[in-house]
Amino acid sequence: MSLKSKIEDTLKFNAKNGIKRSKTVVGLVDTVIGGYRAATKIDAWREPPREILPKYIQTFCRKSARAFGVEVVEVEPVPKTHALWASNHISWMDIPVVGSVSPAFFLSKAEVAEMPIMGPLAKVAGTLFIKRGSGDAGSVASQMATFLKQGYSIVFFPEATTTDGHKIKKLHGKLIQAAMDANKPIQPIVICYVNEKGELDDVVPYYGGIKLKDSLFNVIDGSRVTAYVLPLQPLYPEDKSRDQLTTELQQRMQAGLEELHSRVVSSKQ
Secondary structure (H helix, E strand, O other): OOHHHHHHHHHOOOOOOHHHHHHHHHHHHHHHHHHHHHHHHOOOOOOOOOOOHHHHHHHHHHHHHHHOOEEEEEOOOOOOOOOEEEEOOOOOOHHHHHHHHOOOEEEEEHHHHHOOOHHHHHHHOOOEEEOOOOOOHHHHHHHHHHHHHOOOOEEEOOOOOOOOOOOOOOOOOHHHHHHHHHOOOEEEEEEEEEOOOOOEOOOOOOOOOOOHHHHHHHHHHOOOEEEEEEEOOOEOOOOOOHHHHHHHHHHHHHHHHHHHHHHHOOOOO
16 A cells, blocks of 8 residues: 555545545655655654654654644744743644654554554654653653753643643643753643634544544644744753643743733633
């Protein structure tokens, strides 16, 4: 089965939205093929060259978001900070959005590496595959700290679940230990999705009981959306406890999200 056929089978065409879904398939196939070609060009199949990978990852992620009808906009220039990056979490779309602007590598469960099509791409993109064991956050934080000490940034979602995007849920601070152990800053960013009416979009958010398949269809069949990204001031772990850092991060991200909404949302909801 060809790559295009696999993606088409995943999206399950119907007559009503066939044309738009066909365009999405074309965009996704082009993006994936481009990713494979880039990986071959930089010889990433044997060992991902992490020093140069971020620019390729950003290009791939931006094209992926665009294929789904989402344009990514930096409200302020996103820095290239070597840090533990923290983002609010609204949707599966957050991965290509954050990946479009951040120099950080993603965390993923080890099982993702075995997935067809995207598994190999995740490997060559330098993804940090976490070996999870009985929910051992301490072990995960230790693996992250080692990665940070090696000179590579990581992005994670401290809310640990997706939301409707209106506010920041209570943050889980266990993985912040990685920044403390590696003595690296925490670089927070906040994102939001705005529809063509200037409202916070209610199609992209993936939370509650919605199924992934339905969410994919809703995004593909919906109107164009803009994903806005706002970087915030970094937090430094020196002389602070993990609870203090978690509280400061919570406050900074909530204030940052409110600022972002005030700057890019034209309609109050």
